[in-house]
Amino acid sequence: MSDWIWDGGRLCLDLVNTLRDRYREGRELLVAPDLLAEWLREVGLGTSAPTDEHVSTARELREAIDRAVHARAQGSPIAAPDVELINEVARGENPAIQLRVSSDGSVAAFRPAPQDPVSAALAAVAVDAIELLAAEPFPRVAVCAYHRCGLRFLDTSPARNRQWCSMARCGNRAKARQHYARRTGS
C-alpha cells in the first residue's frame, strides 16, 4: 500500500495530493501504472489495468487541476491550455446512456461498458474538477499551513479557517513545534 492521503475533501484534490510534499519540489506517488491502478481502486474507479500513457494523462490532469484551482482562488483566469486539458480528459470515453426495450416489453436504461475504462475513470476525476472550478462562489481551497506539507484541501469548516490538512497529522506536528519553540525560546 502506498501512503495515499484522503484529506482533500474532493476527488480531484485527492488526485492533486498524489504529488506529495509540494512545499518543496514534490514527491511523485503515481510512479507506475500499478500505483495509478491502486489509487483508482481506492477511490472506487478501478476497473482495469492502466498503461504508462494513462499515468502521464493522470499526472498532466493533476497539475492542470492544481494550477486551475490556484488561479480560481486568486481570482485570475485559468490558463487556456489547462481548460483544454481538463475538458479533453473529461470528454474521455463515456458511452452515452442507451434505452433498451426487451422482447417482453420491459424498458430499461443502460450504459454500455467503455472501451477504455481507465480513461473513463480519469474522466470522472476531470468532471469532479470541472464541478469544483465552476462552483459559484468559489469555495475555499487551502494549502495546509504546516511548513513541511503542502497538501491541498477543501475547507468546509463553518468559519472557513481550517489550517491543517489533518489535525492528527499536521495540526499536532505544528503544535509540537510551537511548544518546542516556546520552551527553547527560539
Ligand SMILES: [Zn+2]
Ligand atoms: Zn498537512
